Amino acid sequence: MRRLIGDILLPRATAIALWAWVAFNLALVGWVGIQSLKDSGEVWLDPFGLPKTLRWDNFSSAWQAAEFSAAAMNSVVLTLFGSAMIVAVSAPAAYVLARSSRRVAGHAINYFAIGLSIPIQTILVPIVVIKLSVYSFMEDWVTGWWDNRITLLVFQVALSVPFAVFVLTGYMRSLPHEIEEAAEIDGAGPLRAFIQVIVPVARPGLTTVLVLNVMGLWNETLLALLIAPLPEERNLPAALLGLYSSMQYSSDWGGMFAGIVILVYPMIVLYIWLGRRIVDGMTAGISR
Amino acid sequence: MKTYERAFWPFLLPALLVYTLLFVAPSLFGIWVGFTKWSGPGSEMxxxxxxxYVALLHNEVFTTAFTNTFVMATVGGILIFGSTFLAMVVLRQLKGRAFIRAVVFLPMVISIIAIGAAVGFLLNPEGAVNTVLEWIGLDPQPWLGPDMVFxxxxxxxxxxxxxxxVALMMSAADAIPTHVYEDAQLIGATKWEQFRHITLPLTWDVFAVAAVLWVVGSLKIFDIVLAFTTAGTAAAPPIPARTIAVQQYIVVKGAGLPDLGSAAAMGVMTLLVTAVLIVLTRRITRRDRVELS
Amino acid sequence: MRKLTAVLLIGALGLAACGKKNSGEPAQQSLSYRSSWGAAEPQSKIIKTIFDDFAKETGTKVDVKFVGRTGNENLNAEMASGQGPDLFDTTTGDIDTLTAQQIVGPMDDVENARVPGEGKTVKEVLPEPVRRASSGKNGLAFLPHTIISTAVWYNAAKHPGLNPQTWEEFIAFLDESKKAGRTPIGQDGTIAFYNVYWFYSLLVGANGAGSLAELAKDPANWDKPQVLDAAKKVEQLAKGGYFQRDFMATKFPAAQNAWAQDKYDLNLNGTWLASEVQPQLAPGFKVASFQIPTGGKKSIEVGTLGWGVNAKGKNVATAKKFLAFALQKKYMEQFSTVALNISSRGDVPAPPHMADVQKAVLEAKETHLSYDYAGADKTWWGDMFLPLSDKLLSGKIDAATFVREGKKRTAEHLATG
Incomplete structure (x- = not known):
């Protein structure tokens, strides 16, 4: 009986469920692709059929309606700059916190840990207020212009720092102490020693934090909607929401699915290409 | 003096400043706003x-959103980790496991808004899911209606x-040497027992981190609610589906005068829930580290 | 990051040193507009044309953004704090909020401005009910381009001349449709403000302006027999099974699209319906409408969509000049012919299928504003009234419970404020 459940029933059922899940995911992705090539009536009336004629123009109308080119650019820049800055700011701090024997280091670690438990809701209203004030301030007094995307970038970084410091501190602690000795003998300055000695050794952990942040920032919706909602400043999720809305009101369903494909397929291709490297890189740090 | 002691402040300061000025200080300001009535810069506070807080506790819509958020964190967490554990029982040996791991991870790289747009077609009363149910002789369901949408x-x-x-836990499980499992098979342990007595204890620390990750992440759930309900229209998502983040967004963007004081108070209450849940999670997952000897 | 912090610091220091406000007068007139229309909608194409012409004729530099329904979340807050565009989209229901935030200012000068090339003033071109629907306590609050109203829509090719005059006739039609195996009414039940159309139209249609809004102001008003009467009619619809199966689970716009495909007979909706479902319309579909037979005062809903001037903006004068310019007949006609809506000008005929709605609006003895302006207290409206109305329409509660609960919760709401 024990063997029947523990060795056959449970594993078999789970395996079947897993394959069903896989099939569903693949079917969904394929189905969206097929829908994107139909005209609006077909999408609605015949959701499982093949398109009668291939409507490639759905893609151009979606691209134009949602101003995807600007959004894609914004997403790429915000995501790459943001995640790079997060790691650049957090890694040195995590390193000294992990190594130092000063009393203040322990307090600082706890202080960063508090940030982990502050949900975005607590800071949402202040962010909106700061966004408006910074805009007025810069425009009236300093530069004469301002771009909300900078505000978005800065807050994306600030909100991600506690988690990055937390994960990296734990990770750096697990690194052997001997690695610094080479640098000490070398007599290199702290920054050079850090970049040349610590960073290469800590690469798996840094990659983890980087990849986690890339995924987080790429899909950021709430902050993007509140800070940078205009067509030329918004990121891809916000642009898709905008497209979704205008396509609903004009019943251009083919165009809507084309928009989804434009947003989703590149990510899938990227994922297939980098595949295991993303997942492995991501998990190497945490599971250490 | 050691490098890291010499560089202590220069290395720590940027992160400390960014975090304090742009995260901690605004949070304190948010707590302050929670005690006021204010509709933003340019209006009187x-x-x-x-x-x-009193008004929120009397507001049935907010308490629903509050409960929903809590339920999502707990029930959602149990389901997610339950499925993850089940997958871990078989994924170590199953044929095509690398492929399975890759494909179940796929939704993570897809925007949830995109998924939500497709969901309307699938879950509508006349949609694909109900069509399939009817083929196999089951009753169609009002999936997106007030009772089931959540x-x-x-x-x-x-x-x-x-x-x-799954990806996270499996990569931890991959690090367990195979001979441990071989020994277990020799003494006749079932797959479930192998998971229960080998895999789970040895990946428990990763699970502890993952559980906190989930709790923190689950409390800001926002876009999936929009995606499944009224995304793209001017209407607010139906009340049974709202989370605190959604409710706050509705209040901040406001069709009328935005009530930032109330929205900030919601934020403070989320802070309390988060603290409680993190403490609970840590208590549940706390135990002595198991090492392979 | 450190660099950015440094830049910010230097910027702040520089400010302290010179303390001079950037307020360089632009060499050229400029005008910015941020739209709630999506770029793909016909309205934005029309509006784009007007702005292009305006730029050409006046030499103004225009900056036009079509954002869509999502993306303007912060607009009010931005304008209230002195930022944002010079012109924005707004509607009848927003007037009080905009006035309270001092985003819109007096518009007498616009009313008395002449529409270019026509010799008439703005005031003369806009019919009285239209102006009323676009005015707050300080007079005209924004310049309307489109009239909106609510009606029951049907396919005149299948039911020529359908126009029930009494509630009994209306129910008789529904019963007959049901008996013939059809679905009488399609309802996008996930949109609460479409669901409330039934109760609101019945109550306010019969009892005139203010009869819904007063429910938010004093719990005692719930005791008026007219409230129970309207609620009972909604209950009758809910219990009668006239809506499509599981209509409360229907994700917008599934029901209105299916209606356009002739799957349902009726759809209660705004005058924008035909425009929205245009690509889905079944061949030969002839869109037509009638008013819900309410009896009583037979009040007609009049709301407007239009452009507001950001009173805290940088180019108020130019923005106002644009409004008079945009009201020219050649542009307003396009809101009818291209966007398939009812133009705000009385002398522009509505699209044929809405000629009767236009006539009803312009000649009505009794009119009321969109949602009777009951959404002004938005906590009451969004958190209490709409959910309650959903329960009534979905048949979860009966009319008596609806009234009892409404009264009780209004009292609670007013007490906690």
């Missing part, structure tokens, strides 16, 4: 004391998030 959202959440935790 008046002190309300605890009135915002369950559908939790389902969607479990579907889209589990892959991430």
């Amino acid at each position: 008046t002190w309300r004391g605890l009135d915002n 369950r559908c959202i939790v389902g969607g959440l479990v579907w889209s998030s589990t892959g991430f935790y």
Whole structure:
């Protein structure tokens, strides 16, 4: 009986469920692709059929309606700059916190840990207020212009720092102490020693934090909607929401699915290409 | 003096400043706003004391959103980690396991808004899911109606998030040497027992981190609710489906005068829930580290 | 990051040193507009044309953004704090909020401005009910381009001349449709403000302006027999099974699209319906409408969509000049012919299928504003009234419970404020 459940029933059922899940995911992705090539009536009336004629123009109308080119650019820049800055700011701090024997280091670690438990809701209203004030301030007094995307970038970084410091501190602690000795003998300055000695050794952990942040920032919706909602400043999720809305009101369903494909397929291709490297890189740090 | 002692402040300061000025200070400001009535820069701020909190606790819509958020964090968490554990029982040996791991992770790279747009077609009363149900002789269901929409959202959440935790836990499990399992098989342990007595204890520390990750992430759930309900229209998502983040967004963007005081008070209450849940999670997952000897 | 912090610091220091406000007068007139229309919608194409012409004729530099329904979340807050565009989209229901935030200012000068090339003033071109629907306590609050109203829509090719005059006739039609195996009414039940159309139209249609809004102001008003009467009619619809199966689970716009495909007979909706479902319309579909037979005062809903001037903006004068310019007949006609809506000008005929709605609006003895302006207290409206109305329409509660609960919760709401 024990063997029947523990060795056959449970594993078999789970395996079947897993394959069903896989099939569903693949079917969904394929189905969206097929829908994107139909005209609006077909999408609605015949959701499982093949398109009668291939409507490639759905893609151009979606691209134009949602101003995807600007959004894609914004997403790429915000995501790459943001995640790079997060790691650049957090890694040195995590390193000294992990190594130092000063009393203040322990307090600082706890202080960063508090940030982990502050949900975005607590800071949402202040962010909106700061966004408006910074805009007025810069425009009236300093530069004469301002771009909300900078505000978005800065807050994306600030909100991600506690988690990055937390994960990296734990990770750096697990690194052997001997690695610094080479640098000490070398007599290199702290920054050079850090970049040349610590960073290469800590690469798996840094990659983890980087990849986690890339995924987080790429899909950021709430902050993007509140800070940078205009067509030329918004990121891809916000642009898709905008497209979704205008396509609903004009019943251009083919165009809507084309928009989804434009947003989703590149990510899938990227994922297939980098595949295991993303997942492995991501998990190497945490599971250490 | 050691490098890291010499460089202590220069290395720490940037992160400390960014975090303090742009995260901690605004949070404190948010707590302050929670005690006032205010509709933003350019309008007058008046002190309300605890009135915002009292009003929120009397507001049935907010308490629903509050409960929903809590349920999502707990029930969603149990379902996600339950599925993850089940997957871990078989994924170590199953044929095509690398492929399975890759494909179940897929929803993580897809925007949830995109998923939500497709969901309307699938879950509508005349949609694909009900069509399939009718083929196999079952009753169609009002998936997106007031009674079921929240369950559908939790389902969607479990579907889209589990892959991430499977990847995380499996990569920890990969590090366990195979000979441990071979020994276990020799003494006749079933797959479930191998998981229960080998895999789980040896990946428990990763699970502890993953559980906190989930709790923190689950409390800001926002876009999936929009995606499953009224995304793209001017209407607010139906009340049974709202989370605190959604409710706050509705209040901040406001069709009328935005009530920032109330929205900030919601933020403070989320802070309390988060603290409680993190403490609970840590207590549940706390135990002595198991080392392979 | 450190660099950015440094830049910010230097910027702040520089400010302290010179303390001079950037307020360079632009060499050229400029005008910015941020739209709630999506770029793909016909309205934005029309509006784009007007702005292009305006730029050409006046030499103004225009900056036009079509954002869509999502993306303007912060607009009010931005304008209230002195930022944002010079012109924005707004509607009848927003007037009080905009006035309270001092985003819109007096518009007498616009009313008395002449529409270019026509010799008439703005005031003369806009019919009285239209102006009323676009005015707050300080007079005209924004310049309307489109009239909106609510009606029951049907396919005149299948039911020529359908126009029930009494509630009994209306129910008789529904019963007959049901008996013939059809679905009488399609309803996008996930949109609460479409669901409330039934109760609101019945109550306010019969009892005139203010009869819904007063429910938010004093719990005692719930005791008026007219409230129970309207609620009972909604209950009758809910219990009668006239809506499509599981209509409360229907994700917008599934029901209105299916209606356009002739799957349902009726759809209660705004005058924008035909425009929205245009690509889905079944061949030969002839869109037509009638008013819900309410009896009583037979009040007609009049709301407007239009452009507001950001009173805290940088180019108020130019923005106002644009409004008079945009009201020219050649542009307003396009809101009818291209966007398939009812133009705000009385002398522009509505699209044929809405000629009767236009006539009803312009000649009505009794009119009321969109949602009777009951959404002004948005906590009451969004958190209490709409959910309650959903329960009534979905048949979860009966009319008596609806009234009892409404009264009780209004009292609670007013007490906690």
